[in-house]
Amino acid sequence: MTASGGRPASLAVDERPEIGRTVVADGIATNYLEAGAGAPLVFVHGSGPGVTAYANWRGVLPVLAEHFHCYAPDMVGFGFTERPDGIEYGVQTWADQLLGFLDALGLDRVHLVGNSFGGAIALRLAARHPERVDRLALMGSVGVPFPITEGLDAVWGYQPSFENMRRIMDYFAYSRELVTDELAEVRYRASVQPGFQESFGAMFPAPRQQWVDAMATPDDELAALPHRTLLVHGRDDQVIPLATSLRLLELIDDSELHVYSRCGHWTQIERAEKFSRLLAEFLVD
Numbered sequence: 061m062t063a064s065g066g067r068p069a070s071l072a073v074d075e076r077p078e079i080g081r082t083v084v085a086d087g088i089a090t091n092y093l094e095a096g097a098g099a100p101l102v103f104v105h106g107s108g109p110g111v112t113a114y115a116n117w118r119g120v121l122p123v124l125a126e127h128f129h130c131y132a133p134d135m136v137g138f139g140f141t142e143r144p145d146g147i148e149y150g151v152q153t154w155a156d157q158l159l160g161f162l163d164a165l166g167l168d169r170v171h172l173v174g175n176s177f178g179g180a181i182a183l184r185l186a187a188r189h190p191e192r193v194d195r196l197a198l199m200g201s202v203g204v205p206f207p208i209t210e211g212l213d214a215v216w217g218y219q220p221s222f223e224n225m226r227r228i229m230d231y232f233a234y235s236r237e238l239v240t241d242e243l244a245e246v247r248y249r250a251s252v253q254p255g256f257q258e259s260f261g262a263m264f265p266a267p268r269q270q271w272v273d274a275m276a277t278p279d280d281e282l283a284a285l286p287h288r289t290l291l292v293h294g295r296d297d298q299v300i301p302l303a304t305s306l307r308l309l310e311l312i313d314d315s316e317l318h319v320y321s322r323c324g325h326w327t328q329i330e331r332a333e334k335f336s337r338l339l340a341e342f343l344v345d
Contacts, residue, residue: 078114079140085133086160089142092133093117096125099194100170101343103132104158104178105139106200108232109218109225109260110251112139116175120328123336127344128171133161135181137259149263151275155184162192171343173197175328176300180275187281195343197290199335200300200325204307205276208269211298211325216264216271220257222248234296234324282311289315290342292335294323 080093093113101124105116113132124130134141135154147153158181162170171194174182179201186193211231218224225248229239251257264271289312293305302319309317318338323330 077118078112083161083164085164086157088136088144088147088157088160090133090136090157090161091140092131092161093121094129094131095121096128096130098128099343100167101128101130102158102162102167102170102172103130104172104174104181105132105135106175107138107177107263108215108247109220109228110247110249110253110256112250114139115247115250116178117328119332120336120339123333124340127340131161131165131167131170133158135178137263138256143255143259149259151180151184151277154181155188158182158185159189159192168192169194171195171197173199173339174201175199176325177202177275179203180277183277183282183285186285186287187277190286193287195289196285196287197292197339197342198305198308199292199327200294200297201291201304201308202272202275202300203277204279204282204304204311205273206301206304206307208272209299209301212272212300213268215299216268217266218251218260220248220252225251231298232325233330234294234322235330238326238330279311282308283313285312285314287312287314290339291315291317292327292338293317293319294325294327294330295319295321296323297325299325 082089103117105113113134117132121130136157137149172182179198180203183203214228226244229244233239291305293302309315320331328335
């Protein structure tokens with residue numbers, strides 16, 4: 061494996077744990093985290109303001125890295141991946157980057173985990189390049205049409221301020237213990253790093269229902285997916301409705317659905333231990 065332009069990846073706490081290795085994926089210098097050994101497992105993050113692969117997956121990567129060779133890239137427009145001038149953001153752009161990421165690292169076939177927006181990317185890659193995906197896990201996934209929720213509209217329409225970040229944090233988590241001023245301040249500071257809001261603000265302009273629809277993969281392609289698929293959803297998700305996972309359960313023949321009660325959109329955070337165990341068991345069963 062070759063990498064350039066970054067430090068060796070680490071999940072240890074250091075001064076910038078969200079910055080790992082860099083590889084050119086479909087022409088885009090892509091920042092990614094890497095840990096563990098074994099079968100390759102790739103994580104695709106969600107689309108909240110200021111999000112990075114590290115922010116999404118920091119709680120589960122160390123656990124899964126005990127069993128798998130884990131990779132977690134920052135998708136273009138997010139985190140510390142290059143933001144090329146003139147790029148057109150869209151699900152196919154991100155799916156092409158993800159395919160380029162697998163090619164650049166010589167990963168012929170991988171387990172794929174997609175969170176929310178990342179689920180739509182995982183579904184598009186699996187539908188168009190099924191031979192590259194072994195098992196598929198989707199959490200609160202976009203990828204089928206649904207009426208945009210108040211929560212998702214607020215997340216995609218975020219304008220930087222502590223108050224706005226505090227407000228959208230309330231949509232993400234069921235547990236009020238997780239939604240603290242300290243967390244909102246950390247996420248707000250992340251959202252205003254140079255280039256972060258400029259790219260995020262360009263992705264999902266109003267009316268935002270069009271972007272929900274644009275992230276969908278056609279039903280016939282989803283129904284043709286041959287992959288064993290795990291669907292995970294928080295029953296109380298205010299960002300992506302549970303109905304999306306129920307629809308995917310109908311469409312994907314070899315799929316199963318696990319619903320967490322008293323859980324919002326952050327299943328990997330609110331149910332980190334249980335989710336990590338569920339995912340590991342699904343992938344080795």
